Amino acid sequence: MSEGTNLMSHYKFEVPEIVFGRGMLSQVGCCARRLGGRKIFLVSDQGLFEAGWVDQVMKSLLQAGLEFVYFDQVSINPKDHEVEEGAREYLRHGADVIVGLGGGSAMDAAKGIAILSANGGRIRDFEGTDRIVRPLPPMVLCPTTCGTGSDVSQFAIISDTEKRCKLTIMSRCVAPNISLTDPDTLKTLPEEYICTTATDALSHALEAFFSIAATTLTDVHAVKAIRLLKGNLVEAVHEQTPDAMENLSRASLHAGMAFSNSLLGIVHALAHPIGGFYNANHGSINAVLLPEVIRYDLPVVTEKLPELAWGLGCKGADDEKVVAEVVQGEVDALLEACGAPRSLRSLGVQREDLPKLARNALEDACLITSPRQADFNDLLGILEKAF
């Protein structure tokens, strides 16, 4: 693997059918029926039930003449035993289509349940790339945060509770048939999650843009996500205006379309072991790592910086060195202004764990598409700076 920022010469690009708009949760039933469903396995969580969104989906399913089974035994950073239990329930009830409603946790749990219900075994058997043999049941995924991108991505991330790490499962069949975003659901998103999920989207967009697997098809979505975040993140965090919130939903969707096809980099390679080990918030970890990884990547991505600078709204930055400084400064300023956490220490990470985390990151699939080939010392250096 060589360093550089050239576009891939041969590539694939695939995204689910996308439905987007306020009030669109009322269409979940039609979508599930269109996929051939009769008995729907609905995966969500307690918070969304209390907020009334699960009820809206249930109504939509009933209006479409569909039966459903509701499953909400899903926690943050969804666990191996939870998806294994979900798959048993799916099979016991003879369900045929899966609807996931929630943040990355509920949607990744829905994906894990889909994998196991069709393929059997333990979820860890499917870790890595293209390990899934039998086709999954059709899926409709409905994000209710503004960052995960799981609703369009070819990834599922499940926690291995024995090894205290995250399993990265990557396969085109893990992407749902339909991604349905109803930005109204953000109205009840707890305030702290606006920042942490939107900074997750920012890290998706930036890592997708710098990835060695980036193409013009992914770059356009990455840059649009960055533009939307730059223009709306601070307002959304501080004022929660509906338009700004809707634009964060949009940003999350664009970022998801980008990274699902160009993959990610060092931020996520490091965030997975940290999240798995401390059960810490994924978006917060990314927000802390992002500035350091950008600083590390910048020297090898200079060709792409003018387009990124435009995405960040910087005018007239043409000189290579100036652009790099401007980009770095803009990302730092954006994270600062939205109140993102700025140190791993503040997230509960212990200094003595850093070498182990760096070693685990070396095994993560996200490292493969990093624009700069990082070794153990590089990764440890980034962790120390971010500590």
Added chain:
Amino acid sequence: MSEGTNLMSHYKFEVPEIVFGRGMLSQVGCCARRLGGRKIFLVSDQGLFEAGWVDQVMKSLLQAGLEFVYFDQVSINPKDHEVEEGAREYLRHGADVIVGLGGGSAMDAAKGIAILSANGGRIRDFEGTDRIVRPLPPMVLCPTTCGTGSDVSQFAIISDTEKRCKLTIMSRCVAPNISLTDPDTLKTLPEEYICTTATDALSHALEAFFSIAATTLTDVHAVKAIRLLKGNLVEAVHEQTPDAMENLSRASLHAGMAFSNSLLGIVHALAHPIGGFYNANHGSINAVLLPEVIRYDLPVVTEKLPELAWGLGCKGADDEKVVAEVVQGEVDALLEACGAPRSLRSLGVQREDLPKLARNALEDACLITSPRQADFNDLLGILEKAF
């Protein structure tokens, strides 16, 4: 329908699986097999056969262990009787997957054959939106020009030879399963088609960008297409350098992804009756109409012009009026520099036909998404200016 440039509040976005890269024609067999094919109906034309590309596809099909039937009775602006004959051949041979290789004519013919083989009847029965009832056979479409976008679009345009007009068929099921672009095929594209098909892509991108059904998901692709055309069209036309040609392929793909989801406008509403009546080249007609339609649209799309100006590489154009002039000037200059035709007269259009053409355009589905609601006099005025 009101005038304006606001984004849609509710929308869908759908694109086929995309495969892109030099030499990728060798993968057509794998793609067709993945779609469940055993006996492939291969639609192409004499020119591509002579250039050796049909042979490459046949080899790829054989290597994948597939039988095939070859059908090349397709002319420019494919005719109703041609697709009706193709469907009979498809059924007679018991084919199960369709591969279309060529420009818009061969690919639209492949789509027409798919419609009739599954639904029976005459092709004119399917004119309009969502008139197709039964699911179509799986399709792989491989563009060999740099403009049509048929390989990703939900449109098929077939000539009605009795009425001397074009039938616009629009349905999500008309989009293929896989769009496979091998930019190497442009090596043998006759020189005059580089300009005419690339200006078709330019009109797709600009009409998609100004469409009232535009969304951020389509805008990013429209603007990228415009950037790629601005940066490569003149070099491709005059020097045919492989990189410039490949970027035209990419531009065509981006423009196709945009217009398939945001639809088009007045350029295409007028181009369809003109093409149907005179059997004239579609890209040439678009190139002539485009500057006049932009002039007509500009007053109602001012909000979107800064992003477009960026796409056209214009720096520092912030003032509304200046931006409009800059955009108009850039498009005019680009068409001039690549030697596009500049008058309807030069394409064989007769002045006395203009009222009839304007009247026919009023019925075209593309008019619905025009940013400015045009009546008969508006359309006639545009035709007269472009004459």
